[in-house]
Amino acid sequence: MEYRRSNELVSIFEKSLENSSEGILSDSIEALKDLIGDILPNHIEWKSNSFEKLLNSLGDCEHALRRKILIILLRSLSVDGLLPTTRIESRIEVLFVSAVDKYLPDLCKKFKIDSKKQTYENYPLVKSLHGDVVSEFKFWAAIPDTLEGVISNREEILKSLNNRTSKTYLDFYGISNITTAMNKIFHYIDIIVDETSDEFVDPINDLRKFLDSQEAYVDENYNFLTNGVYRPVILLIRRALERAESGAGEKFSCSIEPLRAGKYCAAKRYPLHDVDREIDVRVPMINRGPGIAYDVRIEISIDEDMPIYLSTTHALGKVRPGSFEVVIPILVLSPVDNFTFHFVVSWRRQGSSDFDDEVFECTLQAQKSDVDWDDLGYKEPYSTEVAEGEEFVGRKRKLGEIVKLFLKQRMQSCYISGQKRIGKTSLALAVVDSLQLQGGDKFKCHYIEWGEVAAPGSEESVNLLGRNIGNFLKESLPGDLARDEIVFNGSLSPLNELATKLLKYSPDEKYLVVLDEFDEIHSEMYRYGPLAESFFANIRTLSSKRNLAFILVGGENMPFIINAQGDQLNKFVYESIDYFSKETEQEDYRDLVVSPASDILSWSDAAINELFFFTNGHPYYTKLVCSEIFSEAVSERDSEISEREVLLSIDRLVDRLDTNSFAHHWKDGIQKAEIDAEAVVIKRCRTLVAIARCLRERQALSLENIQNSNNSSLIGGHEIKAYLDEFVRRNILFEAAGIYGFVVPFFEKWICNVGVVKLMVDALGDAVESEAAKREQGLLVSSSEIDSVVARWRPYRGMSITSENVKMWLRQLDDIEEQRLLFKLIKNIRFLTEIEIRQKLKDIHERFKSYFKPYVQKARNEKRSDIVVVYVDGEAKSG
Numbered sequence: 001m002e003y004r005r006s007n008e009l010v011s012i013f014e015k016s017l018e019n020s021s022e023g024i025l026s027d028s029i030e031a032l033k034d035l036i037g038d039i040l041p042n043h044i045e046w047k048s049n050s051f052e053k054l055l056n057s058l059g060d061c062e063h064a065l066r067r068k069i070l071i072i073l074l075r076s077l078s079v080d081g082l083l084p085t086t087r088i089e090s091r092i093e094v095l096f097v098s099a100v101d102k103y104l105p106d107l108c109k110k111f112k113i114d115s116k117k118q119t120y121e122n123y124p125l126v127k128s129l130h131g132d133v134v135s136e137f138k139f140w141a142a143i144p145d146t147l148e149g150v151i152s153n154r155e156e157i158l159k160s161l162n163n164r165t166s167k168t169y170l171d172f173y174g175i176s177n178i179t180t181a182m183n184k185i186f187h188y189i190d191i192i193v194d195e196t197s198d199e200f201v202d203p204i205n206d207l208r209k210f211l212d213s214q215e216a217y218v219d220e221n222y223n224f225l226t227n228g229v230y231r232p233v234i235l236l237i238r239r240a241l242e243r244a245e246s247g248a249g250e251k252f253s254c255s256i257e258p259l260r261a262g263k264y265c266a267a268k269r270y271p272l273h274d275v276d277r278e279i280d281v282r283v284p285m286i287n288r289g290p291g292i293a294y295d296v297r298i299e300i301s302i303d304e305d306m307p308i309y310l311s312t313t314h315a316l317g318k319v320r321p322g323s324f325e326v327v328i329p330i331l332v333l334s335p336v337d338n339f340t341f342h343f344v345v346s347w348r349r350q351g352s353s354d355f356d357d358e359v360f361e362c363t364l365q366a367q368k369s370d371v372d373w374d375d376l377g378y379k380e381p382y383s384t385e386v387a388e389g390e391e392f393v394g395r396k397r398k399l400g401e402i403v404k405l406f407l408k409q410r411m412q413s414c415y416i417s418g419q420k421r422i423g424k425t426s427l428a429l430a431v432v433d434s435l436q437l438q439g440g441d442k443f444k445c446h447y448i449e450w451g452e453v454a455a456p457g458s459e460e461s462v463n464l465l466g467r468n469i470g471n472f473l474k475e476s477l478p479g480d481l482a483r484d485e486i487v488f489n490g491s492l493s494p495l496n497e498l499a500t501k502l503l504k505y506s507p508d509e510k511y512l513v514v515l516d517e518f519d520e521i522h523s524e525m526y527r528y529g530p531l532a533e534s535f536f537a538n539i540r541t542l543s544s545k546r547n548l549a550f551i552l553v554g555g556e557n558m559p560f561i562i563n564a565q566g567d568q569l570n571k572f573v574y575e576s577i578d579y580f581s582k583e584t585e586q587e588d589y590r591d592l593v594v595s596p597a598s599d600i601l602s603w604s605d606a607a608i609n610e611l612f613f614f615t616n617g618h619p620y621y622t623k624l625v626c627s628e629i630f631s632e633a634v635s636e637r638d639s640e641i642s643e644r645e646v647l648l649s650i651d652r653l654v655d656r657l658d659t660n661s662f663a664h665h666w667k668d669g670i671q672k673a674e675i676d677a678e679a680v681v682i683k684r685c686r687t688l689v690a691i692a693r694c695l696r697e698r699q700a701l702s703l704e705n706i707q708n709s710n711n712s713s714l715i716g717g718h719e720i721k722a723y724l725d726e727f728v729r730r731n732i733l734f735e736a737a738g739i740y741g742f743v744v745p746f747f748e749k750w751i752c753n754v755g756v757v758k759l760m761v762d763a764l765g766d767a768v769e770s771e772a773a774k775r776e777q778g779l780l781v782s783s784s785e786i787d788s789v790v791a792r793w794r795p796y797r798g799m800s801i802t803s804e805n806v807k808m809w810l811r812q813l814d815d816i817e818e819q820r821l822l823f824k825l826i827k828n829i830r831f832l833t834e835i836e837i838r839q840k841l842k843d844i845h846e847r848f849k850s851y852f853k854p855y856v857q858k859a860r861n862e863k864r865s866d867i868v869v870v871y872v873d874g875e876a877k878s879g
Contacts, residue, residue, distance in 0.1 A: 006035070006038060006039065007220065007221050009031070009034055009035040009038055010035060010173075010221075010222070010223050011220075011221065011222035011223065012031050012034070012035075013028065013031040013032055013034075013035050014222055014223045014224060014227070015222060016028040016031045017079060017082075025079070025081055025082050028079070028082055029082065032072070032076055032082070035072065036054065036069055036072060036073075039065060039068060039069055039072075040061070040065070040069070051073075051083055051092060052091055052092050052095060054069075054073075055073075055092065055095040055096065055098075055099050056095065058070065058099055058103065063103075066103050067103060067104065068172050070099055070100065070103055070104060071104075071169060071172055072172070073096070074100070074126070074129055074130050074169075075130050075224070077096065077126070077127055077130065078127070078128075078130035078131055093119055093123045094119050096123065096126050097113070097119050097122040097123055097126055100113060100126050100129075101113060101115045101122075104168075106164075106165070106168055107129065107165065107168065107169065110165045111125050111129055111132060112125065113125050113126060113129075129169075130169075133165060133166060133169045133170065134224065134225075134228075134229070136160050136163060136165075136166055137160055137166075137229045139153075139156065139160075140157070140160075140229055140232065140233055141232060143157075143233070143236060145236045145237075145239040145240050145243070146240050146243060146244075147189050147192060147193055147237075147240045147241070147243075147244055147290070148193065148289065148290050149240070150185075150186075150189060150236070150237060150240060151186070151189055151190070151193060154186055157182060158179070158182065158183070161175060161178065161179040161182060162179065162736065164734060164736045167736045167737040168736070168737075170225055171737060173223050173224070173225040173226070174221050174223070174225065174226060175225065175737075176737055177217070177221075178225070178226070178230050181210075181214055181217075182233075184210060185207065185210065185211075185237065188203055188206060188207035188210065189207070189237075191203040192204055192207065192244060193289070193290050193321065204241055204244065204245060207237075207241060208238075208241060211234050211237060211238055211241075214230075214234050215231070215234055218230060218231045218234070252290075252291035252292075252349045253289075253290065253291055253349060254287050254288065254289050254290070254291040254292065254293045254321065254347065254349060255287070255288045255356070255358070256285060256286070256287050256288070256293055256296065256319065256345045256347055256358065257285065257286060257288070257345075257358060257360065258283060258284065258285055258286075258360055258362070259284035259285055259286045259323055260284060263340070263361045263362060263363045264362075264363055264365065265283055265284070265360070265362050266281055266282065266283050266362055266364055267282040267283065267284055267325070267642050267644070268282075268602075268604065268640035268641075268642045269364070269365045269366060269367045269602070269640045270364055270365075270366065270367060270640070271332075271366070271367050271637060271638060271639075272308075272332055272335065272336050272337070272338070272339070272364065272365075272366035272367070273332075273335040273336075273366055273367075273369040274332055274335075274637065275332055275333065275334060275335060276331070276332065276333070277331070277332050278329060278330070278331050279329070279330050279331075279332065280327050280328070280329055280795065280800075281310075281327070281328040281329075281330055281364060282325050282326070282327055282328075282644075282800075283325065283326045283328065283362060284323060284324075284325055285323065285324055285325065285326055285345075286322065286323045286324070287319050287320065287321045287322060287324070288321070289321030289322070290321055291321070291349055292318055292319065292320050292321070293318070293319045293347035293348075293349070294317075294318055294347060294348050294349070295315075295317065295318075295346075295347060295348055295355075296315075296316040296317060296318070296319045296345065296346070296347040297313070297314065297315050297316065297345075297346050297347075298313070298314040298316065298326060298343050298344070298345055298346075299312060299313055299343065299344045299346070300312045300313075300314075300328065300341055300342070300343045301341065301342050301343070301344075302339070302340075302341040302342075303339075306336070306339050307332070307333040307334030307335075307336060308330055308331070308332060308333060308336070308339055309330065309331040309333060310328055310329065310330040310331070310341070311328070311329060314326065314328070316799060319347070324799060325799060325800060326799065327795035327799060327800050329794070329795065335366075335369070336366065337365070337366050338363055338364060338365045338366060339363070339364055340361060340362065340363045340364075341361075341362055341364075342359060342360065342361050342362075343359070343360055343362065344357055344358070344359050344360075345357060345358050345360065367602070367638070367639045367640055368600075368602075368639055371600055371637075371639055373634055373637045376600065376634045377634055380627065380630075381596035381597040381600075381630060382596050382597070382623045382624075382626040382627040382630055383623070383627075384421075384620055384623050384624060384627070386425045386426050386429065387423070387426040387429075387430075388426070388429050388433075391426075391596075392426050392427075392429070392430040392433070393588075393591040393592050393595045393596070394580065394585065394588030394589065394591050394592045394619075395423065395427055395430070395577075395585070395588055396588055397584070397585070397588075398427065398575070398577065399427065399430050399431065399434060401575070402414060402416075402427070402431050402551075402575055403431055403434045403435060403438070405549075405573055406431070406435055406443075406510070406512060406549060407435070407438065407439070410546055411510060411512070411546075411547075411548075411549035412549065412571070412572075412573055413543040413549045413550040413551070413552075413571065413572045413573070414550075414551055414552075414572055414573040414574070414575050415518070415551070415552035415553070415554065415558065415562075415569065415572050415573075415574060415575070416428060416551065416552070416553045416554075416575045416576075416577055417519075417553075417554055417555070417556075417558040417559070417574070417575075417576055417577070418555070418576055418577035418578055419555065419556060419578075419664060419668070419730075419731070420555050420556070420664035420668060421618075421619075421620035421664065422577050422578065422579070422618070422619060422620070423577060423619045423620075424516075424553050424554075424555070424577050425516055425553060427577060428447075428514050428516065428551050428553050429447065429514075431514075431551065432445040432447065432512065432514065435512065439510070441509075442508055442509055442510060443509075443510050443511075443512060444472075444475075444476060444509060444510070444511045444512070445511075445512045445513075445514065446469070446472040446511070446512070446513050446514065447514045447516065448465070448468055448469070448513065448514065448515050448516065449516045449517055450515070450516065450517035450518065450520045450521065451517065452464075452468065453465040453468055454520070457522075458522040458524040458525050458531055459490040459531060461521070461522060461525070462488065462490050462491065462492065462525065462531070462535055463488040463489070463490065465492070465515075466486070466488035466491075466492045466494065466495060467486070467488060469492070469495055469513055470486045470488075470494065470495060470498060472511075472513070473495065473498045473499065473502060473511060474486075474498065476502055476505075476506050476509060476511075477498075477501060477502065477505060478505060481501060481505075486498070490531060490534070491534050491535075491538060492535065492538035492539065492542065493534075493538055493541075495538070495542055496538075496541060496542060496545075499511075499542060499545045499547060499548045500545075502547055502548075503545070503546060503547050506547075507547075509547065510547050510548075510549070511547055511548045511549070512548075512549050512550075512551065513548070513549070513550050513551070514550075514551045514553065515550060515551070515552050515553065516553045517553065517554065517555075518552040518553055518554040518558070518561070519554030519555050519556070519557035519558045519560075519561060520554075520557070521561075523671070526560070526561045526564045526565050527564055528564065532564070532565065536565040536568035536569070537568060539568065539569070540568045540569065540571070543571065543572070544571070550572075552569075552572070555664070555668055556664075556668040556669035556730065557668065557669065557670075557671070560671050578731070579615075579616050579617035579618045579619075579743075579744075580592070580612075580617030580618075580619065580622075581617065582612060582617065585617070589608075589612060589617055589622075590608060592619060592622060592623075593608055593611060593622065593626060594608075596626070597626075597630055600630075600633075600639055601629075601630065601633060601639050601640075601641055602639055602640050602641065603641045604640075604641065604642050604643070606642065606643045607641045607642050607643050607645065607646050610643045610646045610647065611625060611626075611646050613745065614646075614650055614744075614745045614746045614749070615744060615745075615746050616743055616744045616745065616746075618744050618746070621744065621746045621747075624653060624657075624661070625646070625649055625650055625653060625746070628649040628650075628652060628653045629641055629645055629646065629649045632645065632648070632649055632652075633645070647803075648787060648803075650746065650749065651783035651784060651786075651787050651803065652783075652784050652787060654746070654749050654750050654753050654754065654783060654784075655753060655754060655782050655783060655784040656784075657750060657754075658758065659758045659759070661750075662747060662750060662755075665688075665732050665747065666681055666684040666685050666688065666759075667681055668730075669726075669730055682714055682715075683714065683715040683719060683723060684723055684726075684727075685759040686710065686712040686714055686715040686759075687706070687710075687715065687720050687723040687724065687727070688751055688755065688759055689710075689712070689755070689756055689759050690706045690707070690709040690710040690711075690712075690720065691706055691709075691740070691751065692751045692752050692755050692756045692759075693709035693711075693756070694706055694709045695748065695751070695752040696752060696756075696780075696816075697709070698811075700739055701739055701740040701741060702738055702739055702740075703720070703721055703724065703738065703740075706720060706724070706740070707720050724740060728740070731743055732744075732747075753780075753782060753783060754782070779816045779817050779819075779820045780816050780819075780820075781810060781816075781819055781820060781823045783803065783807075785823070786803045786806050786807065786823075787803050789806070789826060789827055790802065790803050790806060793829075793830075793831045794831050794832075795831075796831045801831070806826060809822075809826075810822055810823065852866065852867075
C-alpha cells in the first residue's frame with residue numbers, strides 16, 4: 001500500500017508539472033511536498049518549513065530514504081522555478097551540493113562533482129544531473145518503427161537501461177521494471193521475426209496483449225521516465241507490429257551480402273607467400289533478413305592462371321538472419337601478393353521455389369612476407385616485467401602530469417597508488433627517464449625497492465634506507481666530504497645535512513628518490529608511535545628541501561599509511577593509476593597493444609576492441625593475452641590478428657593460468673596489523689567461489705544467489721555481503737541494482753572456468769568441499785578442451801563450427817556430468833569435406849559397379865529394388 005501511494009503521488013507531481021501554466025508552479029510545489037512528506041519518517045516534520053531545512057534533515061533519515069528524497073529533489077531542480085535557488089537563497093545551493101557529495105558519491109564520480117571545487121562550479125553540474133541522466137535515452141526517439149529496427153537497437157537499448165548510473169538514479173522511477181519488460185518484448189520480437197508462418201500470428205497477439213499491460217503500467221506509474229521515454233517506445237512497437245501484419249510477405253524476404261563493403265571483404269590478410277600451405281579464408285557475411293535464407297549456395301570463380309587451388313562450390317543450407325562466416329579452404333601453389341575471385345551467392349525465400357542471387361568480388365591480400373618466424377620463437381615483445389626505457393608505452397597524459405611536478409623551480413613530491421600489476425613501477429621509472437632526458441645532468445635519480453632495505457626490525461630497516469639514500473646523495477659531494485661516515489639511529493634526520501651540503505656545492509642539481517613498494521613497510525613505521533612519527537617527520541622535512549623530492553609508490557595498502565600519516569604527507573601530490581580508460585586513453589591502449597610488435601603483427605580495430613572488453617584496459621592482463629596471441633602467431637606463422645585470434649587465445653590462456661596471476665584480488669588491501677589476515681583471505685576466496693558457482697549455474701549475481709551458492713563452513717551468509725561490498729570498494733566487482741559483476745571480464749572467465757578449485761587448496765577446514773570441487777573441475781568441460789577439438793574440424797557446409805556453438809549445445813543439459821558424456825561424443829565427430837564425400841562415393845561406385853547389371857528404366861514410376869540406401873536409424877526415406 002505504501003509503495004502504491006508513493007507511485008500515485010509521483011504521478012500527481014509529474015502531471016502537475018505538465019499541466020502547470022507558464023511560471024505558475026504552486027500546484028507542483030504542493031504535490032512535491034505531499035510526495036516527500038509521504039516518504040519521510042513520521043518523526044521528521046518539515047512540510048511547513050523550507051526546503052533548506054529538509055536538506056539539513058536528510059542526515060536523520062535511513063540511507064535508502066535519503067537517496068530517494070535527494071533524487072526526487074534533483075528531479076525537481078531540473079524544473080526552472082520549482083525550487084527556490086536564486087542567489088538570495090544561495091544557502092540551498094550549498095546544501096544541495098553538500099548533500100549530493102555526501103549521499104550520492106557514485107553520481108559525483110560520474111558527473112565530476114568534486115568537494116574540492118567551489119559551490120559555483122559544482123552547482124551547475126548538480127542542477128543538470130537529472131537532464132544528463134535522461135539524455136542517455138535520447139536515441140530511443142530515433143529508433144525505426146519496424147521490428148527489425150527495434151532488434152537492431154537491442155544492444156544499445158539494454159546498455160542504456162543497464163547503465164550503472166541510470167540504474168542508480170532511476171531505480172525509484174521503475175527502471176528495473178522497464179528493463180524486465182523490454183527483455184520480454186525482445187523475446188516476443190525474436191519469435192515473430194524468426195519463426196515460420198504457422199507460428200507467426202500467435203506471438204504477435206501475445207506481444208500486443210503485453211504492450212496493453214505495459215501501457216496500463218505507465219498510466220499507473222506515470223512519471224518522466226515511464227511516460228516520456230518508455231511510452232513512445234511502446235507506441236513505436238505497436239506501429240511496427242501493424243507493419244509486420246500488413247506486410248507479412250515481407251517477413252520472409254532476405255538478402256545476403258558480405259559484411260564488409262567493397263572488394264576487401266575477407267576477415268583479414270593471409271599468408272599467400274607460403275607455398276603448399278592450406279589456408280582457411282574467412283569471409284564475414286550477413287543475411288539482412290528478416291527472413292531465413294534457404295538452400296544457400298556459393299559458387300566461386302577464379303582465373304585459371306592463378307596459382308591458387310580452391311573448392312568452387314559450397315552448400316551452406318539454411319542461414320538465419322544475422323552475420324555468419326563463409327570458410328573457403330585454399331591451397332597456395334605459388335607465392336602471390338594478392339588475388340581476386342568472384343562468387344555468386346544464391347538462395348531462396350521461405351515458401352518460394354525461385355532463387356535470388358548476387359555476385360560479389362573479393363580480393364585477398366598477402367601478409368608480410370619478410371617476417372623471420374624462426375628467430376621470433378625466442379623473443380617476447382609483450383613481457384609482463386616492469387617496463388623500462390622504450391618498453392614503456394601509453395600513459396602519456398599521466399606521465400606528463402607527474403613530470404611537471406619535478407620540472408617546476410621548486411619540486412613537489414608525490415605518491416603513486418593503485419592495484420598491483422597496474423603499471424605503477426613502470427610509470428615511476430618512465431618519470432625518471434623523462435626527467436633525465438629533459439633535464440640532462442641536472443637531475444640525479446635513485447630507485448629503491450623496499451626489498452633492498454627491508455630488515456626484520458623496523459629501526460634496522462630505517463637505518464638501511466637512510467644509508468641507501470645517503471650513499472646516493474654522497475656521490476655528488478666532493479671527495480673529502482663524501483668520505484664522512486653517516487650514522488643513522490632509527491632516524492633519517494642525518495640526510496638533512498647532506499641535502500644542505502649538496503645545495504651549497506651543487507646548487508643547480510636536483511635529486512629524486514623513488515621508493516617502490518612503500519606500502520610494504522613495517523606497520524611500526526607508519527602506525528602511531530615514536531618511530532613512525534620521526535620517520536614521516538623526516539620524510540616531510542626532506543621533501544621540503546629545494547633540491548630533494550620523493551616518489552612513493554604503493555599498492556592497495558597505501559590508504560592505511562595515508563590514514564595514519566596523511567598530515568605529514570599533505571604536501572605530497574596524490575597520483576592514482578587505474579585501468580586504461582576507453583574514453584581518455586584509447587590511443588595509449590592501442591599503443592600498448594600494437595607498438596611492441598608493430599613490425600610483426602597487424603591488429604584489426606575489432607581485435608583491439610575485443611581485447612579491451614575482456615581486460616577492461618588492465619595493462620597486465622592485456623600483456624598476458626597479447627603474449628599468448630604473439631606466441632600463437634609465431635607458431636601458425638600468421639601475422640594478422642582479428643577478433644577470432646583474440647578469443648581463441650583468451651580461452652587457451654585462462655585454463656593455464658594459476659592463482660599467482662590473480663592473487664592480489666584477494667590478498668591485497670589487508671592491514672598488516674590485522675591479527676587474522678589469513679582468515680580474511682580465506683573468506684574472500686570463499687566469496688569468490690560462491691560467485692563462480694553462480695556463474696556456472698548461469699544465475700544472476702544477486703546477493704541471495706551468491707549466499708545460496710556458498711557451501712563453505714568458513715564463512716557465513718551474513719558475512720558475504722561485507723566481502724562483496726569490499727570487492728566493490730576495491731574496484732574488483734561492481735554492483736548495479738542489486739546485481740554484481742566483474743570489473744575485468746577476463747578475471748570472471750578465470751574464476752568461472754578454473755578458479756573454484758584453485759581458491760580452495762589453502763583452506764584446511766574445507767577438505768571435503770575441496771575434494772568435491774576437484775571432482776567437479778574434472779567433469780567440467782574446459783574452453784581449451786573444446787578449442788582443441790574444434791581446431792581439428794574442417795568447415796561444415798562452408799561454415800566453421802565454433803567453440804561457442806559447442807558450448808551452447810552442451811548447455812542444453814545443466815548437469816556437468818551429462819555434459820562430459822556429451823563431450824565424449826563430440827570428440828569423436830569428424831566432419832568430411834565435400835571433396836572427401838565425392839571421393840568416397842566414387843570409390844564405392846568403382847568397388848560395387850561390377851556386381852550390378854546395367855539398369856534400364858522401363859517406366860517413369862519404376863524404382864530399383866537391388867539397391868537400398870540406409871542411415872543410422874534404419875531404411876532411408878528415398879534413394
